[in-house]
Amino acid sequence: MMKLSRFLNSNRNALGKATDVPRHPCKWFPRCLASLNTMSCYATKTEKFADRVFAPYSVFKGKAALSVEPVLPTFSKFGSGNLKVDRRGSMMLTFLPAIGERKYDHEKRQKFALSATEVGSLLSMGPKDSCEFFHDPSMLSSNAGQVRKNLSIKPHSDGSGYFISLSVANNILKTAERFTVPVTTAEFTVLKTACSFALPHIMGWDRLTTPVPGTLASKLSKVDPQMPDLEWDK
Amino acid sequence: MMKLSRFLNSNRNALGKATDVPRHPCKWFPRCLASLNTMSCYATKTEKFADRVFAPYSVFKGKAALSVEPVLPTFSKFGSGNLKVDRRGSMMLTFLPAIGERKYDHEKRQKFALSATEVGSLLSMGPKDSCEFFHDPSMLSSNAGQVRKNLSIKPHSDGSGYFISLSVANNILKTAERFTVPVTTAEFTVLKTACSFALPHIMGWDRLTTPVPGTLASKLSKVDPQMPDLEWDK
Amino acid sequence: MMKLSRFLNSNRNALGKATDVPRHPCKWFPRCLASLNTMSCYATKTEKFADRVFAPYSVFKGKAALSVEPVLPTFSKFGSGNLKVDRRGSMMLTFLPAIGERKYDHEKRQKFALSATEVGSLLSMGPKDSCEFFHDPSMLSSNAGQVRKNLSIKPHSDGSGYFISLSVANNILKTAERFTVPVTTAEFTVLKTACSFALPHIMGWDRLTTPVPGTLASKLSKVDPQMPDLEWDK
Amino acid sequence: MMKLSRFLNSNRNALGKATDVPRHPCKWFPRCLASLNTMSCYATKTEKFADRVFAPYSVFKGKAALSVEPVLPTFSKFGSGNLKVDRRGSMMLTFLPAIGERKYDHEKRQKFALSATEVGSLLSMGPKDSCEFFHDPSMLSSNAGQVRKNLSIKPHSDGSGYFISLSVANNILKTAERFTVPVTTAEFTVLKTACSFALPHIMGWDRLTTPVPGTLASKLSKVDPQMPDLEWDK
Numbered sequence: 050m051m052k053l054s055r056f057l058n059s060n061r062n063a064l065g066k067a068t069d070v071p072r073h074p075c076k077w078f079p080r081c082l083a084s085l086n087t088m089s090c091y092a093t094k095t096e097k098f099a100d101r102v103f104a105p106y107s108v109f110k111g112k113a114a115l116s117v118e119p120v121l122p123t124f125s126k127f128g129s130g131n132l133k134v135d136r137r138g139s140m141m142l143t144f145l146p147a148i149g150e151r152k153y154d155h156e157k158r159q160k161f162a163l164s165a166t167e168v169g170s171l172l173s174m175g176p177k178d179s180c181e182f183f184h185d186p187s188m189l190s191s192n193a194g195q196v197r198k199n200l201s202i203k204p205h206s207d208g209s210g211y212f213i214s215l216s217v218a219n220n221i222l223k224t225a226e227r228f229t230v231p232v233t234t235a236e237f238t239v240l241k242t243a244c245s246f247a248l249p250h251i252m253g254w255d256r257l258t259t260p261v262p263g264t265l266a267s268k269l270s271k272v273d274p275q276m277p278d279l280e281w282d283k
Numbered sequence: 284m285m286k287l288s289r290f291l292n293s294n295r296n297a298l299g300k301a302t303d304v305p306r307h308p309c310k311w312f313p314r315c316l317a318s319l320n321t322m323s324c325y326a327t328k329t330e331k332f333a334d335r336v337f338a339p340y341s342v343f344k345g346k347a348a349l350s351v352e353p354v355l356p357t358f359s360k361f362g363s364g365n366l367k368v369d370r371r372g373s374m375m376l377t378f379l380p381a382i383g384e385r386k387y388d389h390e391k392r393q394k395f396a397l398s399a400t401e402v403g404s405l406l407s408m409g410p411k412d413s414c415e416f417f418h419d420p421s422m423l424s425s426n427a428g429q430v431r432k433n434l435s436i437k438p439h440s441d442g443s444g445y446f447i448s449l450s451v452a453n454n455i456l457k458t459a460e461r462f463t464v465p466v467t468t469a470e471f472t473v474l475k476t477a478c479s480f481a482l483p484h485i486m487g488w489d490r491l492t493t494p495v496p497g498t499l500a501s502k503l504s505k506v507d508p509q510m511p512d513l514e515w516d517k
Numbered sequence: 518m519m520k521l522s523r524f525l526n527s528n529r530n531a532l533g534k535a536t537d538v539p540r541h542p543c544k545w546f547p548r549c550l551a552s553l554n555t556m557s558c559y560a561t562k563t564e565k566f567a568d569r570v571f572a573p574y575s576v577f578k579g580k581a582a583l584s585v586e587p588v589l590p591t592f593s594k595f596g597s598g599n600l601k602v603d604r605r606g607s608m609m610l611t612f613l614p615a616i617g618e619r620k621y622d623h624e625k626r627q628k629f630a631l632s633a634t635e636v637g638s639l640l641s642m643g644p645k646d647s648c649e650f651f652h653d654p655s656m657l658s659s660n661a662g663q664v665r666k667n668l669s670i671k672p673h674s675d676g677s678g679y680f681i682s683l684s685v686a687n688n689i690l691k692t693a694e695r696f697t698v699p700v701t702t703a704e705f706t707v708l709k710t711a712c713s714f715a716l717p718h719i720m721g722w723d724r725l726t727t728p729v730p731g732t733l734a735s736k737l738s739k740v741d742p743q744m745p746d747l748e749w750d751k
Numbered sequence: 752m753m754k755l756s757r758f759l760n761s762n763r764n765a766l767g768k769a770t771d772v773p774r775h776p777c778k779w780f781p782r783c784l785a786s787l788n789t790m791s792c793y794a795t796k797t798e799k800f801a802d803r804v805f806a807p808y809s810v811f812k813g814k815a816a817l818s819v820e821p822v823l824p825t826f827s828k829f830g831s832g833n834l835k836v837d838r839r840g841s842m843m844l845t846f847l848p849a850i851g852e853r854k855y856d857h858e859k860r861q862k863f864a865l866s867a868t869e870v871g872s873l874l875s876m877g878p879k880d881s882c883e884f885f886h887d888p889s890m891l892s893s894n895a896g897q898v899r900k901n902l903s904i905k906p907h908s909d910g911s912g913y914f915i916s917l918s919v920a921n922n923i924l925k926t927a928e929r930f931t932v933p934v935t936t937a938e939f940t941v942l943k944t945a946c947s948f949a950l951p952h953i954m955g956w957d958r959l960t961t962p963v964p965g966t967l968a969s970k971l972s973k974v975d976p977q978m979p980d981l982e983w984d985k
Contacts, residue, residue, distance in 0.1 A: 102592070103601040104721030106633065119725055124336070133337040165340065169473035239637035239716065246717040248473065249480040250725075253338030257353055257484075358804070367805040399808065403941035482941065483948040487806030491821055491952075570826070571835040572955030574867065587959055707871035707950065714951040718959075 105143070106243060108236050114153045115213060115230040116143040117240060119247040120162065124256070138251030140168055140244055142200070144215050144228035159217050159226060161200050165252050168244050171202065176234075179203045195220045210234050339377070340477060342470055348387045349447060349464040350377040351474060353481040354396065358490070372485030374402055374478055376434070378449050378462035393451050393460060395434045399486050402478050405436065410468075413437045429454045444468050573611070574711060576704050582621045583681060583698040584611040585708060587715040588630065592724070606719030608636055608712055610668070612683050612696035627685050627694060629668050633720050636712050639670065642679075644702075647671045663688045678702050807845070808945060810938050816855045817915060817932040818845040819942060821949040822864065826958070840953030842870055842946055844902070846917050846930035861919050861928060863902050867954050870946050873904065876913075878936075881905045897922045912936050 105116040118141055125135040139162035145153035161184065163171065170180045181201040187193050199216045210233040217226045232240070249255055339350040356372040373396035379387035395418065397405065404414045415435040421427050433450040444467040451460045466474070483489055573584040586609055593603040607630035613621035629652065631639065638648045652666040667684040678701040685694045700708070717723055807818040824840040841864035847855035863886065865873065872882045883903040889895050901918045912935040919928045934942070951957055 101599040102721065102724045103599065104590070104725060106720055119722065121725070122338070131335040131337065165473050166467075166469050169471075169476070170469035172476060173468050173472040233634075234641050235634050235638035237637075238641040239633050239720075242637070242640060242713055242716050243720060243722060245476055247722060247725075248476050252340055252473075252477060253336065254353065254477060254481060256336045257338060257355070257481075356806070365803040365805065399941050400935075400937050403939075403944070404937035406944060407936050407940040479944055482944050486808055486941075486945060487804065488821065488945060488949060490804045491806060491823070491949075569833040570955065570958045571833065572824070572959055574954055587956065589959070701868075702875050703868050703872035705871075706875040707867050707954075710871070710874060710947055710950050711954060711956060715956060 106239060108230055108232055109151060109153070110147075110230050112147050113228040113230050114145045114147070115228075115232070116145070117141070117243075119251055122251060122253040124253070132256070134253045137165060138253070139163055139165075140247060140251065142213075142215070144230065146226075146228060157226070159198075159215055159228065161198055161215055163200075165248060168248050168251070172241055172245055172248070174202065174241075176208045177204050192221070205231070208234075211237055340473060342464055342466055343385060343387070344381075344464050346381050347462040347464050348379045348381070349462075349466070350379070351375070351477075353485055356485060356487040358487070366490070368487045371399060372487070373397055373399075374481060374485065376447075376449070378464065380460075380462060391460070393432075393449055393462065395432055395449055397434075399482060402482055402485070406475055406479055406482075408436065408475075410442045411438050426455070439465070442468075445471055574707060576698055576700055577619060577621070578615075578698050580615050581696040581698050582613045582615070583696075583700070584613070585609070585711075587719055590719060590721040592721070600724070602721045605633060606721070607631055607633075608715060608719065610681075610683070612698070614694075614696060625694070627666075627683055627696065629666055629683055631668075633716060636716055636719070640709055640713055640716075642670065642709075644676045645672055660689070673699070676702075679705055808941060810932055810934055811853060811855070812849075812932050814849050815930040815932050816847045816849070817930075817934070818847070819843070819945075821953055824953060824955040826955070834958070836955045839867060840955070841865055841867075842949060842953065844915075844917070846932065848928075848930060859928070861900075861917055861930065863900055863917055865902075867950060870950055870953070874943055874947055874950070876904065876943075878910045879906050894923070907933070910936075913939055 103118075105118040107114060107116040120139050120141050122138040123135040124132040126132055142161045142163065143158055144161075145155055145158045148154045161182075163182070167182050170182070174180060179202060181199065184198040184200075185193060186196050186198070197218045199218075201212075201214045201216075203212045203214070205211065210231060212229055212231050214227065214229040217224070219225070337352075339352040341348060341350040352375055354373050354375050357369040358366040359369040360366055376395045376397065377392055378395075379389055379392045382388045395416075397416070401416050404416070408414060413436060415433065418432040418434075419427060420430050420432070431452045433452075435446075435448045435450075437446045437448070439445065444465060446463055446465050448461065448463040451458070453459070571586075573586040575582060575584040588607050588609050590606040591603040592600040594600055610629045610631065611626055612629075613623055613626045616622045629650075631650070635650050638650075642648060647670060649667065649669040652668075653661060654664050654666070655661050665686045667686075669680075669682045669684075671680045671682070673679065678699060680697055680699050682695065682697040685692070687693070805820075807820040809816060809818040820843055822841050822843050825837040826834040827837040828834055844863045844865065845860055846863075847857055847860045850856045863884075865884070869884050872884075876882060881904060883901065886900040886902075887895060888898050888900070899920045901920075903914075903916045903918075905914045905916070907913065912933060914931055914933050916929065916931040919926070921927070
C-alpha cells in the first residue's frame with residue numbers, strides 16, 4: 050500500500066508537477082495564483098505599499114485545487130506599551146473548482162479558516178482517522194444559520210491519503226457548493242509538518258519567544274524575577 | 284472513538300468557539316483576559332514602558348478555564364560580558380473557576396508553573412498515560428508544607444482527551460481548592476505542539492542558537508576552534 | 518536489530534568519522550567539498566560579493582557520497598511592494614562516485630532536487646517503506662524524455678537503514694549512471710529531522726511568520742482585521 | 752509503569768528540584784555551575800568581551816550529574832565573501848561525579864561531544880533501544896588508542912527511562928573512570944526535544960534558512976533562478 054501510494058504519488062509528480070513545481074506551471078498559472086491571493090490583495094487595499102508575501106502550498110487535482118497558507122494573528126496595544134492578541138491567526142484553506150484541464154475558477158473560490166484547535170485535530174490524525182468541522186460566519190448575529198460551512202477530512206480506503214472536502218450551504222444566495230480534493234500521504238505530511246511549524250506563529254507565541262534584541266523577549270528577562278512568586282501569588 | 288471524539292470536538296468548536304476564537308469572545312472576555320494576565324501586569328510594575336505580549340492558549344469549559352503561556356528565562360551577566368540563565372523559564376498554567384455561563388472568576392485563579400522536565404512528562408504522554416506533579420511554594424523555607432499544589436493529567440476513559448486538574452491545599456489560609464478542565468485530543472495536541480516549540484525557549488537554548496548578527500552566535504563561531512580539544516581537555 | 522545497527526553505526530563512526538566530522542576530513546576533503554558546492558559557486562557567478570553559506574550534510578560511503586542541503590525559494594515583487602514565491606525551494610541531493618578510498622569524483626556528480634511534496638514522502642516513511650521519484654529535466658520541452666532521473670529509497674532487509682539510489686539515463690550523451698549510498702537509521706533520522714526543519718523554509722513560510730520588525734509580519738498584523746470576514750467573502 | 756515512572760519523576764522533582772529548578776539550587780550550585788562552564792570560560796580566553804550564554808540542561812542524580820548543551824558550528828570565509836562550515840557543531844555532554852549529597856566534583860568532569868549523526872541515533876531511540884558510541888581524541892595521530900571514550904545509553908528494565916554512562920580509559924594517565932546517570936522518560940524527552948531543535952543549528956542550517964534581511968537568505972533569492980537547471984547541469 051505504502052509503496053503503491055508512493056508510486057502513484059511520484060508518477061503524479063512526474064506529470065506536469067503542477068502540484069509543487071511552479072516553474073512548470075499550468076498554463077493558467079498566473080491567473081490562478083492571482084485568484085489564490087485575492088484574499089491578500091483585498092487586505093492590501095487597507096494599507097499602502099505593504100509588503101505581503103504569498104507562499105501558499107497548493108495541491109492541483111482533477112476536480113478542484115486546494116491552497117493552504119498561514120494567517121498571522123493581529124495585536125493591539127494596551128497599558129504602558131503592552132500588546133495582546135487582538136485576533137488569533139489561522140490556517141486559511143482556499144478551494145477552487147476546476148473548469149477544464151488544470152484550469153481553476155477563482156470566481157467560485159471558497160475559504161475555510163482553521164483555528165489553532167482545529168489545526169490540533171489535523172495534527173493528531175492517524176492514517177485511519179477522520180475529522181469534521183462546522184463554521185457559521187454569521188454565528189451570534191441575526192443571520193445565524195444562513196450560511197453553513199462544513200470541512201471534512203476522510204482517509205482513503207487503502208490508507209494512501211485523504212479526501213479533503215468543503216461544503217458551503219448558503220440559504221441567502223440559495224446556493225450549495227461542494228469541493229473535494231484528494232491528497233496523498235506525502236501531501237498530507239507536508240500539510241502536517243507545515244501546520245506544526247505554523248501553529249505557534251498563528252497563536253502568537255513566536256512573539257513571546259523569539260529574542261529580537263531590544264524587544265519584549267530581552268525586556269521580559271528583566272521582569273521575570275517576580276515570576277516564580279506569582280505561581281503562589283493571589 | 285477517534286471519529287466520535289472529533290465530532291464532539293468540532294461540535295464543541297461550533298458552539299461559541301470561545302476556546303480559540305477571541306473574535307467571538309465570551310461577554311466577559313476583556314475582564315477575564317485581564318485576569319489571566321494579572322501575573323504579567325504585576326511584573327510590569329517593575330519596569331516602565333515595557334512591551335509585554337499576551338498570547339495565552341485558553342480552554343474555556345463548563346466548570347473552569349485553563350490558560351497556558353510560556354514564561355521566558357531570565358539571564359544575569361557575569362565575567363567579561365557573559366550571560367547565564369538566572370531563572371529557568373516555565374509553562375505557566377492558570378486556572379479560573381466558572382461562576383456562570385462563560386463567566387470566570389479571576390479573583391480565585393490559581394497558577395502552576397511547569398518546569399522543563401515537567402513539560403517533558405507532558406510531551407511523552409500517550410493516549411492512556413497519566414502524570415502528576417507536586418509543588419510546594421515554600422519548599423526549603425520555614426513554611427515548607429503549608430501550601431501544597433498537585434497537578435494531575437488523566438486520560439478520558441474513551442481516549443477522547445484528558446482531564447487536567449489542579450488541587451491547592453493551603454494550611455495557612457485553611458483553604459482547599461480543586462479545578463478540573465476536560466481537554467479534547469485536539470486541544471491537547473495544540474498544547475503538546477506549542478510546548479514542544481516553547482521548550483527550547485524556556486530552557487534558553489534559542490539564545491544559544493539563533494544567529495542574530497553581532498551577538499553570541501556569531502562570536503561563538505570565533506571561539507569554537509578551541510572547542511573540540513575540550514572534549515578531551517581537563 | 519536496532520542495537521546491532523547502532524553498533525555498526527557507531528563503529529563506522531569510529532573509523533575516520535568522515536561522515537560527520539569534517540575536522541578529520543578525508544585527505545581530498547577540500548577538493549571534494551569544492552565539488553559539492555560547484556552548484557553554489559555557479560550561482561555566485563551571477564552576483565558579486567554574495568554571502569553564501571555552505572553547510573551540506575554529507576554521508577561518505579564506500580562506493581559513493583551523498584550530500585544534502587536546502588535551497589531557498591526565490592521571490593519576485595508585484596503590485597505595491599508585494600512578494601510572491603517565484604521558484605519553490607528544494608532539498609538538493611548531490612551524489613559523487615568513489616574513485617578510491619575516501620576519494621570522490623566531483624566531475625561525475627549528479628544532482629536531484631526534492632520538491633516540498635517529495636520531502637513529505639521522505640518524512641512519512643516508516644522503517645519498512647520505500648519511495649521512488651522520477652524527474653525529467655526537459656519535461657514539456659522538445660527534449661522531453663531524453664534525460665531521465667530516478668531516485669529510490671529502499672529499506673535494508675534488517676531494518677537498520679535505507680539504500681538511497683540515483684539512476685540517470687541520458688539518451689543524448691548515451692550515458693547511464695547509478696549511485697547507491699547506504700544510510701544508517703541514525704543518518705536517515707538526521708535527514709528527516711533536518712528536512713522537517715527545512716520544509717517550511719523551502720516553502721517560503723518562514724517569510725510569512727518570522728516577525729522581523731518593520732517587515733511583512735508586523736505589517737500583516739495591521740491588515741489582518743479584514744481577514745476573518747474574508748473566509749465568508751466572495 | 753508509565754504512571755509509576757511519572758510519580759517517581761514528580762516526587763523526585765518535589766525534592767529540592769535541583770534537576771530543573773535553579774532557583775532552588777543545591778547549596779553548591781554556583782560552584783558546580785561554574786564547573787560545568789569551564790569549557791566555555793576556557794574558550795573566552797581567546798577573545799575579549801565575548802558574550803557567551805550558558806544554558807545547560809542539567810540532571811543531578813545520586814552518583815553523578817549530566818549537563819547537556821549545544822555547541823554551534825564555526826564558519827570560515829572563502830571566495831568572494833562566502834562562508835563554509837569550518838567545524839561542525841555538536842551536543843556537548845558533561846559528566847561530574849558526586850562527592851557528597853548534591854555535591855559534584857568539577858575537577859573530575861569528563862566531556863563527550865555528540866556529532867549530528869550521533870544525535871540522530873539518540874533521536875531515533877525507542878523505549879527499548881540502546882545505543883553506544885566510541886570516541887578516540889587522538890584518532891589519526893600517533894597517540895591513537897591511548898585515550899578511549901565510550902558513551903552508552905541503555906533502557907531501564909521497566910521502560911521508565913535510560914541509564915546514560917560514560918567510560919574513559921586513559922592509557923597515558925593510567926586512569927579509568929565511569930559515570931552513570933539514570934534519566935527518567937521525562938528527562939529523556941526533554942533531551943530528545945531539545946536535540947531535535949538544536950540539530951539544524953549544530954549543522955549550520957539555521958544560517959542557510961533564517962532570512963535575516965540583507966544577509967545570505969535574501970541574497971540567495973537573487974541567485975536561485977540559476978538553481979533548477981543545475982539539477983541537470985554537469
